[in-house]
Amino acid sequence: MSKKLLLKNDHIPGINTLATYKENGGYAVLTNALKNLSPDAIVEEVKKSGLRGRGGAGFPTGMKWSFLAKPEGVPRYLVCNADESEPGTFKDRYLMERIPHLLVEGMILSSFALGANTSYIYIRGEYFYVANILEKAIDEAYQAGYLGKNILGTGFNLDLYVQVGAGAYICGEETALLESLEGKRGNPRIKPPFPAVAGLYGCPTVVNNVETIAAVVPIIEMGGEEYAKIGIGKSTGTKLISASGHINKPGVYEIELGLPVEEFIYSEEWCGGIRGGRKMKAVVAGGSSVPILPTELILKTVNGEPRLMSYESLGDGGFISGTMLGSGGFIVMDEETSIVKNLYTFSRFYHHESCGQCSPCREGIGWMERILEKILDGRGTLADIDLLWDIQSKIEGKTICPLGEAAAWPVAAAIRHFRPEFEAYVTNPDSIKDIKHYYRLKN
């Protein structure tokens, strides 16, 4: 049985209420930390823990916190990014739905560490019912004196708000999120300045993922050094993985980083193997934006070492033969999956979600989608595949925010690893007649 830190109590009925959460040791860490630890000591523990951002980029959280500018007389903000919109990722929803108080406790703890007196949870529009759960938890916390003025008699004030977005993928990008939170159009800002210097309302701001903030609670509970012992190398601690696709047991799993990918997919404890006894074809390891890998490369690196669920191991080989841990949206595809069709679905998503601010992303992704549609229709040519490759290379790295890359990487990886399949769609369109059903989203 693997180590569980975040989801150790998620099976207890009623854990979403304050009473049950407290019975199971909830808010004890917070009470202790507020009374006995200084804010700097908490930041120090988080640094020692080696915790890395769980939203996708994997930036060390302690370092991010220490970058926060602290000018006199200017408020600081902590914003929790609960705009979990990456296709294939649903871990934050599970966490907030089941144990909302863990996030609330983490928010209070982190706000105390950063000296923020106002904090926000920005949640995506489709999660309106989760927002209600969070609001309820926050109300309970206010009544119990964990939020508001003079928390637990320590003199620390904190107001925590839930803000529901309108369901835009781009608002998961931290600067677009801040724009949206300010009530503006959700367009990413041009960096620098980074949010740590000028973020929400122009004040220093830290934006962290839900899981990152929740992980602060066990870190303070056990101490940063203890936490750093869990996991492997620079990938410390546990990670929530949203497993989906053609596996026997899809769901949210908490794994210790360093678990072999093969074990994760085939072990009964986790995904339980491929559905219907079929063979695995490919895996998207970290949400739709990361490069897709064929079976042989996801199970073993090019050096023949078994691939592990960690930031380093999945990234081994760069984008030529590796991928990214990303947000932990683990999508498994069996041998009957059409990679081209899957790629079309991804491209359609990014086309729909592009904010339209910078030209490569605005014009390029729609173009890629239309070419893929043409190939799927059996009207494609071999030159179209090269054109796709060229377009993605013209988008990657030329955009303001990472959405352009998120759209370009899957195209690059699919062509890199599955080119014969694209060619089959072009040269032998009859062979795909029976799998031509797909949905066309109108604008």
Place this chain on the structure above:
Amino acid sequence: MPKITIDDIPIEVPEGTTILQAARMIGGDIVPPAMCYYSKLKTSGGYCRTCIVKVEQGSEKDPRPMPKPVASCRTNVMDGMVVRNITSQENLEARAGVVEFLLMNHPLDCPVCDQAGECHLQDLSYEHGKEGTRNEFERREYEPMDFGDTIKLNMNRCILCYRCVKVADQLTDGRCHGVINRGEHAEISTYIEKAIDNDFSGNMIDVCPVGALTDRTFRFKSRVWYTNPVDAHRDCDKCCGKVRLWNQGDEVLRVTARKDQFGEVIDNEDGSTAWICNDCRFEKKHLNDWVIEGPSDISRHSVISANHYESLRSIQKTTMKMMGAKPHGVKFELGDGALDPNNQ
């Protein structure tokens, strides 16, 4: 003061200068084109990506190259920075890609467009674009829209540079137009085709780099190269009153602000920008209204200025000399050979 080199040309610039401004100080061929950046408008730039440059060395302290091409209009220089613009084939290819994206949905209706002749997108595509398009799909189309009596919006031509939005934000009270919709469907619009009605709205036309926002009072009257630009002024209680008249014989066809070589409105003596008001722009269409100062010095490169394409040729010469390569814009060698028919 930070010392940097752009395309092997060293220059020392004040702290806080952007790469683009530094390049403009050097001048000549190495200035990256800018479609959305407008030095007189705060927070402009960064959207169109035509000004991207390659940073080979980040700074003296941290000599690592920047991993991606950067938007030179929004990146400040650091001491010891080494920037490559036209001396990097990779960068020119990347820019050609951006130009292709910008032109992908552009109607290319220059023969009937009032902006033709002074259009930055025209210049950009001559200098950095390709001859043909690889896009075989239908272009997006919008209905032209009137923003009141004086301003015409032709959204098909728009490249979403956001300059007009920034003009409305920074020059006028109560912006009532902006970008609606998202992604490919994003468009400039007013709230339910409301007229834009304030004294400085006409400046939107001046900042528009393409033919998306045009002057309705000048619409289809003449091609710009058949008009004679002269500088003129009048006493105006709303603005500086320093304008450029575009005349044909005794007739004033159009009034605009005075612009510099980068297509930006010039500064007054006191350092403020010489924006003009709508009275000067749309109402004063008689020579009697104005004191003529003399013919305008059109230094910006466009077909309305003489010898424009002379300077174009010199860009290619510089590129060829510095790289020993083929003239850019004529035949690119794509990095992966994707489009080379011999490399299938």
